[in-house]
Amino acid sequence: MCDHDHVAELRRLLADLDGQRDRENAAFRQGFTVGFAHGFDLGEKNRLREEAELWAALAEKVRQMGRSRYLNFAELEHARYGGPRALAGLPRDGDYPGRNA
Template sequence: MTASPNTPADQARALLADLEGQRRREEQAFRAGFEAGYRDGWEIGYAHAHHEMAAEWEALAAKVRAMTEVATVNAREALDESAARGEPCAAACGRCSRCARAAAVARRGGDYLGERAHRGAA
């Protein structure tokens, strides 16, 4: 009795004979899948980053526009006059430049007008 060409033993021999080919096909499939996943992940991440940066720039632009509104000359003069009188900021925080100037005005008895400061003997 001759063995049929499709016996399990023949199939096992054929698979073993093609072991290197199978390894190459698996490696190619893995590489293709990895590259596709990497590329898709990069594109999705790039899109998310693009949207995040656009939102951050929008918020920054709004902040800059709000800060750069030009005050009228009268408003600037009133602010300078109140600072020269030694008035602290509205919160009287004691930490900002306006509060520091107010403290200096209080110590000196008036605003510094550019003359040499008179100090005690060193």
């Protein structure tokens, strides 16, 4: 190949430089769009799976609490509030008495 052929090839390539850049940008844009959509879909599937696993674990914990011991209302109030719920806001032994006490 002589120098004249090289020059002609270089001119042809340079003449298509904008077209080549446009094709590369379009290919990059398309690849990014497809990759982003795939990553989003994959992330959404993983989130849904993890959420289902967490809810299943929480539901099982709640079921186990219900099976382990059945508390009547008074026992439940005592477990939650240390006595009847109506008295929950009253001072208890060991509470901070305040500055003016």
